[in-house]
Amino acid sequence: MKKWLIGMLAAGTLFSLAACKTNETKATKATESISSFSEAVKKSKGDTVTFYGYGGDEKANAWVDEVITPAMKEKYDITVKRVPMDIDQILNKLTTEKEANAKAGDVDVVWINGENFYTAKQAKLLYGPITNKIESFDQLMAVDGHDANYDFGVKIDGYEVPYGSAQLVFAGNKEKFATGFPTDTQALLEYAKANPGKITYTAPPEFTGSAFIRNVICDIVGYDKVEKAAADKEELYKVIKPGLDYLNEIKPYLWQKGETYPTTTAELDQMFAAGQIDLSYSYSQMHVAEKRSDNEFPATTESFLFDKGTIANQNYLAVANTSKVKAASFVLINEMTSESAQLKKAEAKYGYSIPPFDSKKLSKETNQKLTDLYKNKGVLSLEEMQEKQIPELQAEKIPMIEALWKEHVLHE
Secondary structure, three states: OHHHHHHHHHHHHHHHHHHHHHHHHHHHHHHHOOOOHHHHHHHHOOOEEEEEEOOOOHHHHHHHHHHHHHHHHHHHOOEEEEEEOOHHHHHHHHHHHHHOOOOOEOOOEEEEOHHHHHHHHHOOOEEOOOHHHOHHHHHHOOOOOHHHHEEOOEEOOOOOEEEEEEEOEEEEEHHHOOOOOOOOHHHHHHHHHHOOOOOOOOOOOOHHHHHHHHHHHHHHHOHHHHHHOOOOHHHHHHHHHHHHHHHHHHHHHOHHHHOOOOOOHHHHHHHHHOOOOOEEEEOOOOHHHHHHHOOOOOOOEEEEOOOOOEEEEEEEEEEEOOEOOHHHHHHHHHHHOOHHHHHHHOOHHHOOOOOOOOHHHOOHHHHHHHHHHHOOOOOOOHHHHHHOEEEOOOHHHHHHHHHHHHHHHHOO
């Protein structure tokens, strides 16, 4: 009797495992068989799809809730669930699901870029390639361009779709700069010496402060030398040392004599708005327009760049490997990167975001709409910003540069 029961249990277990494997194979085949966007639309009707991303931007959240979610329901009968979560928590969640061999997780679409994409790709946490299933990618974006193929120097291989563009842009009150804004590191040093305590920057690992430090290094050393340097901490130090020496030279003239630094760009903005410091910065090219529109910055505040350029990158949307609704994920990404949705995102109400589009692929009317949105807002023209873009450094070098800054500048 016992032997018969054990045999039956074993057979049942084998049957269950086989059934599970069959179901998993069917699910995998179903995803792999989605060869086009139109096929994804057919297969995703009635699904619920999650969007995991940073929840600290109220305007970006409002855009998802007020523009994307209703459009997805109306056009495709797909329900969108927005989950606000920091990217490190998202990656931890995906890693836990992978380690548990989960075939169907809670995360579907992820907002990601840079070092986090490098980590996720290395750990095989993302599904791809997906760009051949997203209509907007081919129709609206520079598919052969650097940002469509490299994310912080990491080959994308079709695993991400551009979602928005970013560039380090400085903000200054033109009334404080009678002879013009400091558009290179030497001019910035001279201004700091003449106006002690009126310049500062956010401390890494805050990502905009980290970009500022990389930008200073590139301005002094040259982007090509830093880009070509070996991804080895000691070798990298030899190359970037002149940039770190500069940061030590300017340090005594910074706010609080460089003994402490703001920890967030929000704090930096508050100090600028209160007149404590004379410069702020942001990764959002429309930062000044947004702050002037909200009456947080004086109307005399304007944007400027370094003459040699400032660091620019794009952020992306990707699909989790463990997503159980990959077809709906493709549809969501397509909607979030569509011309109509991105034009709404470019409005003041939703944060003046610049779409990740190839202007040559847009109609004259669309290009004109974008130009009109940004006119007379204290921001630079799109052409000038694009002319002065420095590509991001390789993701693996960024933590090394941050560590070297801590060792040779912060604790010097």
